[in-house]
Amino acid sequence: xxxxxxxxxxxxxxxxxxxxxxxxxxxxxxxxxxxxxxxxxxxxxxxxxxxxxxxxxxxxxxxxxxxxxxxxxxxxxxxxxxxxxxxxxxxxxxxxxxxxxxxxxxxxxxxxxxxxxxxxxxxxxxxxxxxxxxxxxxxxxxxxxxxxxxxxxxxxxxxxxxxxxxxxxxxxxxxxxx
Numbered sequence: 001x002x003x004x005x006x007x008x009x010x011x012x013x014x015x016x017x018x019x020x021x022x023x024x025x026x027x028x029x030x031x032x033x034x035x036x037x038x039x040x041x042x043x044x045x046x047x048x049x050x051x052x053x054x055x056x057x058x059x060x061x062x063x064x065x066x067x068x069x070x071x072x073x074x075x076x077x078x079x080x081x082x083x084x085x086x087x088x089x090x091x092x093x094x095x096x097x098x099x100x101x102x103x104x105x106x107x108x109x110x111x112x113x114x115x116x117x118x119x120x121x122x123x124x125x126x127x128x129x130x131x132x133x134x135x136x137x138x139x140x141x142x143x144x145x146x147x148x149x150x151x152x153x154x155x156x157x158x159x160x161x162x163x164x165x166x167x168x169x170x171x172x173x174x175x176x177x178x
Contacts, residue, residue, distance in 0.1 A: 056170035069102035072138035
């Protein structure tokens with residue numbers, strides 16, 4: 001009987017100890033998930049890129065029609081809305097007199113900057129990445145293609161564009177000349 005009681009106490013002790021997971025409470029592990037859509041939804045969303053505590057971060061905004069690169073950049077220039085600012089998001093895109101001009105083409109988008117790239121950088125220099133990734137994201141969602149969209153950037157004072165892509169992390173990657 002004593003042996004059974006000892007085994008019962010041991011089993012209860014093991015079961016009450018749990019699975020070896022300590023009670024540390026919540027642990028920050030990065031930014032919350034974003035950019036997910038409800039499957040089968042007929043709503044249209046623009047993917048915009050802002051600067052957050054963990055670097056560049058995509059957010060989605062519902063729009064009335066499929067977003068074009070120009071429409072997405074116009075939204076980006078307005079900056080983060082109140083809810084996005086409350087999440088710690090901001091913009092490093094400087095005020096651009098004359099705005100940005102973007103035109104989608106087959107699998108690519110042309111972005112015309114009203115200033116040189118040197119005048120685009122502010123703060124941490126992520127403003128240009130915000131513009132490129134926002135334009136690429138709109139072109140990808142508009143065409144239904146994968147997000148591998150070439151962005152040809154025309155900066156003020158230069159006739160020849162340079163081509164880049166936005167990768168999944170929001171980093172701008174140069175593409176080799178054709």
